[in-house]
Amino acid sequence: xxxEAYAGNELDRQLDNSTRVWLANPNLSEFLPDQxxxxxxxxxxxxxxxxxxxxxxxxxxxxRYAPPDRxxxxxKGQVKIEYKPYNWGLNDTSGLGEDYSQPNVIWDRFRxxxxxx
Numbered sequence: 112x113x114x115e116a117y118a119g120n121e122l123d124r125q126l127d128n129s130t131r132v133w134l135a136n137p138n139l140s141e142f143l144p145d146q147x148x149x150x151x152x153x154x155x156x157x158x159x160x161x162x163x164x165x166x167x168x169x170x171x172x173x174x175r176y177a178p179p180d181r182x183x184x185x186x187k188g189q190v191k192i193e194y195k196p197y198n199w200g201l202n203d204t205s206g207l208g209e210d211y212s213q214p215n216v217i218w219d220r221f222r223x224x225x226x227x228x
Contacts, residue, residue: 127176135178139195142177144184146191149173153197 117125134140134151141150155162155169162172169192174185184190196213 130176131178134173134176140177142181142184144181147184147189148191148193149185150193150195153194155192156194 113125113129115125139152141148143149149170151169151173155172159169162169170185170190173190173192174182177185
């Protein structure tokens with residue numbers, strides 16, 4: 112959360128800054144130049160098209176906003192991108208969703224297909 116309100120005339124700068132802060136957080140994103148690997152949130156996979164605007168790619172998006180000491184390896188060429196599993200209990204303060212795993216998501220989707228029919 113920002114410590115200031117978003118303002119129309121500052122919005123682009125504020126959003127750019129928020130993106131850089133988020134990507135610099137090692138709990139949310141990992142940049143491993145020795146392995147030519149990036150581990151980022153699942154949101155980049157789910158909303159891939161939103162990060163690929165104007166003929167760009169997720170890698171180019173990361174090269175634009177990643178921590179400065181990680182830019183060179185992102186700009187040089189092919190980087191493997193892995194997506195971290197999403198913690199479905201992230202915003203649940205009760206702890207109810209802590210053990211809701213990827214297999215649970217798959218099972219629920221499968222089960223819901225047959226419920227709709």
